[in-house]
Amino acid sequence: MVTSLRPKSGPTRRYHFPEFHDETLPSGIRLVTAPVKKLPLATVLVIIDAGSVNEPRGKEGIAALTAAGLLEGTSRLDGAELAEKFEQLGTSLESGADWDSAFVKITTMSDKLEEATQLLGEVISSPVFPEREIERLKAERLAEILQLESEPRGLADEKFSEFLYSPESRYSRPDEGSTESVSSLSRENVNQFYQSNYRSGATTVIIAGDVTPERARTMVTDAFQKWPTGSAQKPQLTTAARTNSRRVHIVHKSEAPQSELRVGHVGLPRKHPDFFPTMVMNAVLGGLFGSRINLNLREVHGYTYGASSSYDWRRGAGPFVVSTAVESEVTAPALTEIFLEIDRIRNEKISEEELSLARDYLEGVFPIRYETTAAIASALATLVIHDLPAEYYDTYRKNVHNVSTEAVLKSATSHLHPAELQTVVVGDAKMIRGSLADAKFGDLLVHNE
Amino acid sequence: MGLHGGQFTTMRIPIETFHLDNGLFVTLSEDHTAPIVAVNLWYHVGSANERSRRTGFAHLFEHMLFQGSAHVGSNEHFELIQRAGGTLNGSTWLERTNYFETVPSNELALALWLEADRMGELLPAMTQEKLDTQRDVVKNERRWAVDNQPYGTMLERMQELVFPPSHPFQHSLIGSMEDLTAASLDDIAQFFSTYYTPDNAVLSIAGDFEPAEARQLVLEYFGPIASGKGKPPLPPMNLPPVFGKRLREVVYDNVSLPRLFTAFRSPVFGSEKYYAASVASAVMGLRKGSRLYRSLVRERQIAADVSAFTFDLAKGTDLLVVDVTARPETGIAQLEEEVERELDLLYREGVTELEVRRAVALIETDLVASLQSAGERADRLSMFATYFKQPELINEQANRYREVTTQGVNDLISERLGQNNRASLLYVPKEGIESESALAVAASAG
Numbered sequence: 001m002v003t004s005l006r007p008k009s010g011p012t013r014r015y016h017f018p019e020f021h022d023e024t025l026p027s028g029i030r031l032v033t034a035p036v037k038k039l040p041l042a043t044v045l046v047i048i049d050a051g052s053v054n055e056p057r058g059k060e061g062i063a064a065l066t067a068a069g070l071l072e073g074t075s076r077l078d079g080a081e082l083a084e085k086f087e088q089l090g091t092s093l094e095s096g097a098d099w100d101s102a103f104v105k106i107t108t109m110s111d112k113l114e115e116a117t118q119l120l121g122e123v124i125s126s127p128v129f130p131e132r133e134i135e136r137l138k139a140e141r142l143a144e145i146l147q148l149e150s151e152p153r154g155l156a157d158e159k160f161s162e163f164l165y166s167p168e169s170r171y172s173r174p175d176e177g178s179t180e181s182v183s184s185l186s187r188e189n190v191n192q193f194y195q196s197n198y199r200s201g202a203t204t205v206i207i208a209g210d211v212t213p214e215r216a217r218t219m220v221t222d223a224f225q226k227w228p229t230g231s232a233q234k235p236q237l238t239t240a241a242r243t244n245s246r247r248v249h250i251v252h253k254s255e256a257p258q259s260e261l262r263v264g265h266v267g268l269p270r271k272h273p274d275f276f277p278t279m280v281m282n283a284v285l286g287g288l289f290g291s292r293i294n295l296n297l298r299e300v301h302g303y304t305y306g307a308s309s310s311y312d313w314r315r316g317a318g319p320f321v322v323s324t325a326v327e328s329e330v331t332a333p334a335l336t337e338i339f340l341e342i343d344r345i346r347n348e349k350i351s352e353e354e355l356s357l358a359r360d361y362l363e364g365v366f367p368i369r370y371e372t373t374a375a376i377a378s379a380l381a382t383l384v385i386h387d388l389p390a391e392y393y394d395t396y397r398k399n400v401h402n403v404s405t406e407a408v409l410k411s412a413t414s415h416l417h418p419a420e421l422q423t424v425v426v427g428d429a430k431m432i433r434g435s436l437a438d439a440k441f442g443d444l445l446v447h448n449e
Numbered sequence: 450m451g452l453h454g455g456q457f458t459t460m461r462i463p464i465e466t467f468h469l470d471n472g473l474f475v476t477l478s479e480d481h482t483a484p485i486v487a488v489n490l491w492y493h494v495g496s497a498n499e500r501s502r503r504t505g506f507a508h509l510f511e512h513m514l515f516q517g518s519a520h521v522g523s524n525e526h527f528e529l530i531q532r533a534g535g536t537l538n539g540s541t542w543l544e545r546t547n548y549f550e551t552v553p554s555n556e557l558a559l560a561l562w563l564e565a566d567r568m569g570e571l572l573p574a575m576t577q578e579k580l581d582t583q584r585d586v587v588k589n590e591r592r593w594a595v596d597n598q599p600y601g602t603m604l605e606r607m608q609e610l611v612f613p614p615s616h617p618f619q620h621s622l623i624g625s626m627e628d629l630t631a632a633s634l635d636d637i638a639q640f641f642s643t644y645y646t647p648d649n650a651v652l653s654i655a656g657d658f659e660p661a662e663a664r665q666l667v668l669e670y671f672g673p674i675a676s677g678k679g680k681p682p683l684p685p686m687n688l689p690p691v692f693g694k695r696l697r698e699v700v701y702d703n704v705s706l707p708r709l710f711t712a713f714r715s716p717v718f719g720s721e722k723y724y725a726a727s728v729a730s731a732v733m734g735l736r737k738g739s740r741l742y743r744s745l746v747r748e749r750q751i752a753a754d755v756s757a758f759t760f761d762l763a764k765g766t767d768l769l770v771v772d773v774t775a776r777p778e779t780g781i782a783q784l785e786e787e788v789e790r791e792l793d794l795l796y797r798e799g800v801t802e803l804e805v806r807r808a809v810a811l812i813e814t815d816l817v818a819s820l821q822s823a824g825e826r827a828d829r830l831s832m833f834a835t836y837f838k839q840p841e842l843i844n845e846q847a848n849r850y851r852e853v854t855t856q857g858v859n860d861l862i863s864e865r866l867g868q869n870n871r872a873s874l875l876y877v878p879k880e881g882i883e884s885e886s887a888l889a890v891a892a893s894a895g
Binding site: 001002003004006007008009010011012013014015038039040041071079080083084086087088089090091092107108109136139140142143144146147148149150151152153255256257258260288289290295298299300302303304305325326327356357360361362363364365366367368370371372373374 | 460480482483484485519520523524527528531532533534535536551552553554555556557558559561562565566568569570581582583584585586587588589590592593594596597598599657666669670673674703704705706736737738743746747750753754774776777803806807810811813814817818820821822823878
């Protein structure tokens with residue numbers, strides 16, 4: 001027989017987020033170095049204030065196209081040669097753009113770090129954006145958009161953003177652009193976006209791993225000699241909602257065996273003072289496996305394989321969203337449960353037991369999140385992008401710990417807005433329209449039928 | 450070959466092993482750089498062990514292992530680990546099922562006790578109601594990940610295409626809706642007593658712990674569990690090295706772009722020739738410098754994406770798969786022809802030294818990067834212990850890859866990449882084939 005005596009926790013061991021050095025080089029580039037000696041590896045992550053929110057109207061997708069275009073050749077090497085050079089060093093270059101910034105990243109064995117960083121500097125500072133490759137990247141993005149049409153999860157996310165934000169908001173349109181906007185992009189647009197946004201004052205190089213600050217400084221100084229100074233213009237962003245009344249949008253997909261659901265509203269910007277209570281509130285509502293929404297929809301009702309809620313933390317107010325996929329027949333009852341859970345967390349305090357589950361999890365899991373050089377670099381990027389204080393990770397656990405049931409209730413009542421919930425259902429309209437109309441969750445609109 | 454000297458050649462993770470009297474094989478690997486520890490259990494049972502008309506059972510059973518045991522309530526396993534600040538999950542594959550948690554190191558005892566309780570005394574907690582709920586959850590998992598996901602049926606269709614009927618790898622891992630409906634509590638009890646026994650499991654602990662204390666805890670919690678009575682042997686699994694003929698299946702589905710998976714029988718995971726096959730697959734489809742990416746995506750621009758991988762099956766035969774997604778304007782026949790041309794070229798002319806070096810360099814960095822995480826280290830220790838009884842193989846992988854020669858890769862290609870060893874699984878957009886001519890093209894493409 002296995003003993004019925006539950007083990008007690010041992011004494012906790014201290015953990016510190018890796019120490020890091022933060023400096024501005026004479027070129028204007030910010031350099032953040034986190035020496036981590038565990039394995040002979042390092043991650044170099046370059047972030048530039050050149051994300052989707054920096055795009056001119058009508059040119060959506062230019063940030064992603066520019067970031068991808070960096071890899072397609074420099075004045076010395078073409079795209080195929082670049083890929084070969086990096087990969088012979090055992091690393092490969094990734095690049096991309098999200099809402100707030102563009103990034104270029106490598107993880108490499110530390111004995112190849114100088115060579116790889118030198119090459120990385122070349123990629124960022126002397127791209128040529130060949131016409132043929134830019135056209136190919138556009139065609140690949142158009143193929144991706146086409147793929148979304150048959151991919152219910154991605155389609156639901158995209159439609160949710162569209163129906164959530166005012167058409168004036170950059171957030172209402174796909175971060176990598178639509179068929180229309182991408183088709184209109186030219187090599188000249190790419191070059192222009194690059195020239196006006198890729199500047200030293202908008203650039204941070206983060207190196208985490210088997211490296212010293214001195215070595216990092218020398219490498220980055222050598223690799224970024226040709227980097228233009230100055231900063232990019234701050235983008236103007238509106239995050240207004242499209243509507244303040246409840247709507248339910250069915251995006252028809254014939255014969256879909258499940259309904260892919262998104263329910264939510266405009267959330268909060270990352271630097272909101274209620275960040276910590278809101279994160280804990282969301283953990284209880286739908287952030288954890290043991291959260292109310294997942295236990296209700298999955299373990300009590302068996303409606304779904306999984307259900308969760310999340311805040312997408314951006315510089316501007318990103319969405320708050322509940323996501324799940326349920327068997328078509330139970331679409332209306334599943335939505336009823338989701339609305340009910342959102343009401344419930346606003347109407348009464350969560351129990352101390354629920355609070356401690358969320359709090360203990362968030363505090364305890366902290367060191368597990370930073371096991372790899374890539375994860376440490378990405379955590380440092382969060383500091384930079386959101387301009388958080390240097391001691392942010394040292395005080396994180398204390399800040400989580402200080403959240404009370406009262407603070408959770410206050411966050412829920414202030415930041416969850418049941419009357420404004422927007423619902424997107426990607427599913428078979430023939431099967432679900434009647435029950436959704438009967439349920440009167442809000443104005444019902446059917447698309448793509 | 451002496452190509453890749455330096456720091457990495459001497460990098461090894463420490464490993465200790467021991468057995469309990471009941472047959473449980475335990476591996477330990479210490480690392481005190483962060484106060485976290487990973488606990489990982491592999492049971493040597495997967496969908497290959499399922500009886501007929503019970504497809505999907507191994508995976509459904511994995512779900513039931515989170516529904517409580519003698520001293521743990523339903524879903525309490527999840528709650529206790531998350532409350533402790535840990536992460537956890539389980540997964541099912543053709544040959545094994547694994548369960549794992551990473552926790553703050555002061556919670557090692559809790560993770561071990563929870564695993565022991567469900568290994569020792571699962572059945573008292575099993576009820577019809579829990580089974581019914583998890584059956585619904587799994588059916589929804591099937592709808593979500595397989596039926597309502599473009600190309601989501603790839604794994605089960607590939608298994609069906611490339612393995613002969615009655616071969617243990619031939620049937621679906623996630624299972625059919627009918628078989629899931631038929632699963633009963635009796636099936637649960639029988640599966641548990643046959644396969645979830647200490648002598649059919651490996652326990653690995655990696656991270657921040659004191660070995661003497663860990664041994665003591667393992668002995669205390671797992672020691673009292675009785676060994677099993679042995680499991681029924683699997684039917685014969687060995688297969689000839691090649692299919693012996695061309696296999697092809699066309700699937701008309703809710704997808705936007707045609708996509709062609711080409712599979713080859715290849716040497717089983719861990720065998721000497723496996724490493725040559727793994728390098729061959731990386732030469733063909735690992736990242737943007739790979740041969741097929743360069744040719745089909747970058748130069749000829751007929752593909753939107755390309756990759757290649759091995760299934761890593763340790764018995765019978767492995768599979769090497771080349772995966773090419775067409776660009777919207779690429780015809781179905783053209784997709785097949787162009788991929789075929791590349792494969793024929795590779796078969797005729799082989800690969801170069803430079804291509805092999807690129808592939809090995811990338812694989813090495815990925816191997817080292819994966820060892821950063823305690824959970825990954827524990828999982829790989831369990832894998833090598835389960836398949837080969839040799840967890841120390843984790844430290845040999847970089848050398849095995851470094852020993853692969855261009856000649857070795859080319860020999861492998863000659864043996865396995867010919868016309869007599871290709872199976873094509875072609876997905877075609879259902880909406881695109883409504884016109885007669887497109888149908889005719891699809892039908893004549895093979």
